Amino acid sequence: MKSLFCFLWCVFIFSVGNAQEIKPLYQTKKIVPDSLITTIYLDTVALNDTFFKIVNQQGFVLQDSLYSVDFNTAALTFLQPLKDTLTVSYLNYPDFLTKTYALYDTKRIVPNKDGAYIFTVPEKQTSAFTPFDGLNTNGSISRGITVGNNQNLVTNSNLDLQIVGNLSDNIQIRASLQDSNVPLQNGGYSQKMDEFDQIFMELFSTNWSVKAGDLFLENRTSRFLNFNKKVQGISATLQFENEKSKTTIETAAALVRGQYAKSEFVGQEGNQGPYKLKGSGNQLYILIISGSESVYVNGRKLTRGEQNDYVIDYNSGEIRFTTLFPITSDMRIVIEYQYTDRNYTRFLGYGGIKHEREKWNIAGYVYTETDLKNQPLQQNLNKEQIDILKQAGDSTALMMAPSAYPDSYSENKTLYKKVIENGYEFYQYSNNPNDTLYMVSFSYVGPNNGNYRLANASTIGKIYEFTEPENGILQGDYEPLIQLIAPTRLTLATVLGAYKPKDYTSVDFELGFSNNDQNLFSPIDDEDNKGFAAHINATHRVLNNKWKIDVFGNLQFISNNFQTIERLYSIEFDRD
Numbered sequence: 294m295k296s297l298f299c300f301l302w303c304v305f306i307f308s309v310g311n312a313q314e315i316k317p318l319y320q321t322k323k324i325v326p327d328s329l330i331t332t333i334y335l336d337t338v339a340l341n342d343t344f345f346k347i348v349n350q351q352g353f354v355l356q357d358s359l360y361s362v363d364f365n366t367a368a369l370t371f372l373q374p375l376k377d378t379l380t381v382s383y384l385n386y387p388d389f390l391t392k393t394y395a396l397y398d399t400k401r402i403v404p405n406k407d408g409a410y411i412f413t414v415p416e417k418q419t420s421a422f423t424p425f426d427g428l429n430t431n432g433s434i435s436r437g438i439t440v441g442n443n444q445n446l447v448t449n450s451n452l453d454l455q456i457v458g459n460l461s462d463n464i465q466i467r468a469s470l471q472d473s474n475v476p477l478q479n480g481g482y483s484q485k486m487d488e489f490d491q492i493f494m495e496l497f498s499t500n501w502s503v504k505a506g507d508l509f510l511e512n513r514t515s516r517f518l519n520f521n522k523k524v525q526g527i528s529a530t531l532q533f534e535n536e537k538s539k540t541t542i543e544t545a546a547a548l549v550r551g552q553y554a555k556s557e558f559v560g561q562e563g564n565q566g567p568y569k570l571k572g573s574g575n576q577l578y579i580l581i582i583s584g585s586e587s588v589y590v591n592g593r594k595l596t597r598g599e600q601n602d603y604v605i606d607y608n609s610g611e612i613r614f615t616t617l618f619p620i621t622s623d624m625r626i627v628i629e630y631q632y633t634d635r636n637y638t639r640f641l642g643y644g645g646i647k648h649e650r651e652k653w654n655i656a657g658y659v660y661t662e663t664d665l666k667n668q669p670l671q672q673n674l675n676k677e678q679i680d681i682l683k684q685a686g687d688s689t690a691l692m693m694a695p696s697a698y699p700d701s702y703s704e705n706k707t708l709y710k711k712v713i714e715n716g717y718e719f720y721q722y723s724n725n726p727n728d729t730l731y732m733v734s735f736s737y738v739g740p741n742n743g744n745y746r747l748a749n750a751s752t753i754g755k756i757y758e759f760t761e762p763e764n765g766i767l768q769g770d771y772e773p774l775i776q777l778i779a780p781t782r783l784t785l786a787t788v789l790g791a792y793k794p795k796d797y798t799s800v801d802f803e804l805g806f807s808n809n810d811q812n813l814f815s816p817i818d819d820e821d822n823k824g825f826a827a828h829i830n831a832t833h834r835v836l837n838n839k840w841k842i843d844v845f846g847n848l849q850f851i852s853n854n855f856q857t858i859e860r861l862y863s864i865e866f867d868r869d
Contacts, residue, residue: 318385319344323796326375336367338391341384348380350796352834352841355379380796428458428466460496468494500532510545510643517805517826518658518787520858523550523582523631524641539649549639549662551582551631553859560590560624566613567606572632581607585631588612590624592865627864636671636778637664655790660858664780666813672778679814682779686817693774696734702726707754709733719744719759720773733757735771743769779812783856797834797843803827809856824855 318341324333342364347355361370369381385391393399432454440446456468471491492506508528511521526547533540554573572579588595588603595602595618602618605611612628614620640663647656674682678694685691697720700708708730709720720733735745735757746769748758760768789803805826810819828849836842851861863869 318387320383320385322381322383324369324379324381325377326371326379331372331374332368332370334366334368335381335383336385338367339386340364340367341386344382344384346382348382350378351843352797352837378793378796428456428460430454430456430458432470463498464496465498466494466496500534501530503527503529508545508547510547510641512643512645512658512660514647514656515658515787515789515805516803516828517807517855517857517861518660518785519861520553520660522547522641523585524548525550526641528643537650541647541649542645544644545642547641549641550633551585552634552639554579554630554632555860556628556630558626560620560622560626562622563620565616565620566603567609567611568613568626570610570612570628570630570632572634579610579632581605581610582631582633583607586612587629589627589629589864590618592625592863625865625868629859636669637666637780638668638670639664652794653790653792655788657786657788659784659786661782661784662858663782663784664813666780669780674777678777682777682812682814684815684817685777685779685812686815687811687821688818689776692777692779692812693736693772694777696736696773696775697731700730700732702730706732707756712759715761717744717759717761720757721759722748722756733773734775736774736776737770738772738774740770741767743767743772745769745771745773747771779814782808782810782813783858784808785856785858797837798832800829800831802829805855807854807856809854821854824852826851826855 320336322335326333340362345362345364347360349355359372359375361372362368363370432452434453435449435451437449438446439449450472452470452472454468454470456466456470459465469491470493493504493508494506495502495504497503505527506525508524508526509521510524510528512518513521524545524547526545528543528545528547531542552573554571556570558568569577570579570581571577586597586605588597597603597605599615600617601615603612603614605613610632620626642661643659645656645658648654681694682692697709697711700706702708702724704724708723709732710723710725710728710730712719712721720731723730735755737743744759744762744767745757746760747755749756757771762768785805785807787803787805789801791799791801793799807824807826808822809824810822812818826849828847830845830847832843832845834841834843
């Protein structure tokens with residue numbers, strides 16, 4: 294009896310073991326479509342076309358018009374980009390219909406050519422690799438001359454070279470070299486344009502890439518460190534990937550070509566433009582970086598081009614709307630752009646790392662943009678001016694310095710002499726070569742805030758004259774001062790992550806820290822440089838049957854001193 298019981302127990306264990314090895318025909322797979330990869334292979338064998346269904350993260354069935362399925366190859370193709378976690382359910386054929394049958398062991402079968410070497414001694418093989426094989430180049434180079442009855446003979450030169458191909462079996466190259474002796478930006482009258490004086494080169498392989506030259510840096514993953522910049526420098530990206538995880542490392546170092554600015558105004562009825570764009574300090578004459586603008590009207594983004602919505606003159610900083618997009622007085626116009634701001638040589642450093650797994654991911658990014666205070670470009674700072682900046686702190690009103698300096702006489706210059714009269718020392722216009730003359734620049738300081746007023750603007754240079762105060766009240770609008778520009782630095786660091794333990798449960802967060810110094814020369818007013826920001830978002834489905842109920846929460850904190858690179862909220866956030 295005991296032997297019979299042991300026998301039945303062994304048969305039961307063997308049956309359960311076999312039952313566990315049977316692969317169910319109904320399969321379920323979770324996928325996250327990539328915007329760059331529109332075709333996903335669900336299996337290695339054909340699928341049964343009698344059952345197929347896709348459900349999104351909210352539990353709704355995806356429409357057939359959004360995708361197509363090739364059941365013979367098990368290929369799922371999305372007809373438009375989708376950014377969602379999808380659950381695909383499908384039906385397999387039984388294994389005996391799809392598995393491969395072979396008379397002999399396939400591991401012991403070799404091709405005829407390889408099998409011949411089993412019985413013969415192979416000859417010494419030479420390397421078949423040819424350097425720069427498959428490297429394609431195209432472009433043009435031109436030489437010309439320009440001559441006229443009112444100008445000298447000059448030569449012109451233009452280069453346009455494109456390089457694409459393989460440097461080796463694993464390394465590929467892309468390069469664009471464009472140069473012109475007329476470095477003018479494109480007028481923006483076409484939707485696509487070629488930039489002059491551009492050098493771009495990229496070396497890349499399966500898991501890494503290195504770019505150098507004129508680059509476009511961008512981060513749209515982070516909420517607080519959201520930016521895009523056109524720069525000149527070098528960047529690198531490295532990826533480590535396996536079946537369970539993916540790690541991406543990116544870094545960049547460059548010189549900044551411009552800084553971010555935004556103009557907001559209401560359209561004028563029937564006025565298509567041009568509308569003038571200004572710098573972040575309300576500068577009127579700025580040079581816009583080609584292709585850096587984003588134009589929104591009533592929250593909708595417009596398209597550049599003569600046959601579209603608007604055209605822009607980058608050299609004069611003006612935008613004009615086409616007749617295809619009439620402007621009215623109730624239109625809210627917002628324009629974001631980058632303009633050249635070259636008061637100092639500006640350096641940019643950027644780095645980040647992101648680790649992704651099936652249920653969670655975490656990332657960290659660091660960004661710094663700083664002026665090199667010892668390398669001014671549009672101003673030559675002397676010791677006295679540097680001392681003024683050291684005492685000014687963050688106040689631009691205190692960053693004013695005397696502008697007068699001794700100069701030699703010339704009939705083409707507007708010069709002044711120093712005069713002491715009625716207890717006042719001031720500058721007076723003089724064209725007498727025997728006087729001690731000064732070159733003086735005057736700045737507008739507002740009504741009744743200065744001692745000088747504009748006396749004559751019809752000469753070669755504007756002439757300013759001193760006016761005595763009356764009853765202690767200043768009578769002029771100008772002062773012999775120049776505005777000094779202080780070097781600045783902005784540093785941002787963020788840590789963000791997400792956790793999704795279940796299909797309808799997710800938590801994501803981000804912490805941000807900023808350090809914004811408006812005057813690197815001065816430690817004054819540095820107590821408001823640092824800022825902090827945090828954001829957390831959570832979603833959980835508490836009921837998932839005939840009725841679906843989701844509970845969600847969103848919390849965001851931003852300190853007053855926290856500074857971002859670009860706008861933090863949507864373009865219509867203030868109005869919403």
